[in-house]
Amino acid sequence: MGGCRNIRDDYETIINxxxxxxxxxxxxxxxxxxxxxxxxxxxxxxLVLSSISAFAVRVEGPPVDLPDLPRLDDEDLRGTGNDIPxxxxxxxxxxxxxxxxxxxxxxxxxxxxxxxxxxxEATEDVRDVSVxxxxxxxxxxxxxxVSRARDYEQNDTDSINLRLxxxxxxxxxxxxxxxxxxxxxxxxxxxxxxxxxxxxxxxxRIRDVILFPSEQVLAGRAFTVLARIENLGQDTEEGIxxxxxxxxxxxx
Numbered sequence: 278m279g280g281c282r283n284i285r286d287d288y289e290t291i292i293n294x295x296x297x298x299x300x301x302x303x304x305x306x307x308x309x310x311x312x313x314x315x316x317x318x319x320x321x322x323x324l325v326l327s328s329i330s331a332f333a334v335r336v337e338g339p340p341v342d343l344p345d346l347p348r349l350d351d352e353d354l355r356g357t358g359n360d361i362p363x364x365x366x367x368x369x370x371x372x373x374x375x376x377x378x379x380x381x382x383x384x385x386x387x388x389x390x391x392x393x394x395x396x397x398e399a400t401e402d403v404r405d406v407s408v409x410x411x412x413x414x415x416x417x418x419x420x421x422x423v424s425r426a427r428d429y430e431q432n433d434t435d436s437i438n439l440r441l442x443x444x445x446x447x448x449x450x451x452x453x454x455x456x457x458x459x460x461x462x463x464x465x466x467x468x469x470x471x472x473x474x475x476x477x478x479x480x481x482r483i484r485d486v487i488l489f490p491s492e493q494v495l496a497g498r499a500f501t502v503l504a505r506i507e508n509l510g511q512d513t514e515e516g517i518x519x520x521x522x523x524x525x526x527x528x529x
Contacts, residue, residue, distance in 0.1 A: 362460075363429075370392065375470050390441070393410050393438065399429035399431055404428045407426040409423045422440065451473050454472050455467060456468045482506070485504070488500060506519065
């Protein structure tokens, strides 16, 4: 009987301990859950307050003065400014003087070369002056040339010659010829001249020629000539015939 009583007492002790642990464990979990809810509420409250504060600053704050952005008609962009100590005496294309912003009266064709002559005078000492010219409007084949940088003393004059070749692939259209004079400290003067490129009605270009056999041909044997031809003209061509010949041998 004594042994049974001891076993029963031990069993009751174990049960009481489990009840106690479960109670305090649930109590601890409840407390943690409550703390988590309180923490979440506080964070949301802080977020709302910060948003309201930022909105109030944006609405009630003093106006902010933004810097003036350069306009397209500013003097330096039109070429009439004199920020750089360089005076442009004239700009010529193929011997004809140009006026800034005025279209070039001459109509150019593909493969034609523009002979550009820029005469400048230094109003004071200046270093590393270069002249750049490019034709804008053809993204696939940009046309751009730059002169060698030079130093000038006050009252020095110089004539810079640049040559721009209009490629065969340029479409018949209107473009812009830009001339820019810049010094080492990035101050610039820019001039722009509208130009027109006119295509020929009938024009072809041989892109490639392939011979088979490519090096040697036995006497009396035939060989093949393959040619890749590109139509550069403005008209659609039909019934075009091309002839390959060797004049020295009288073969065609």
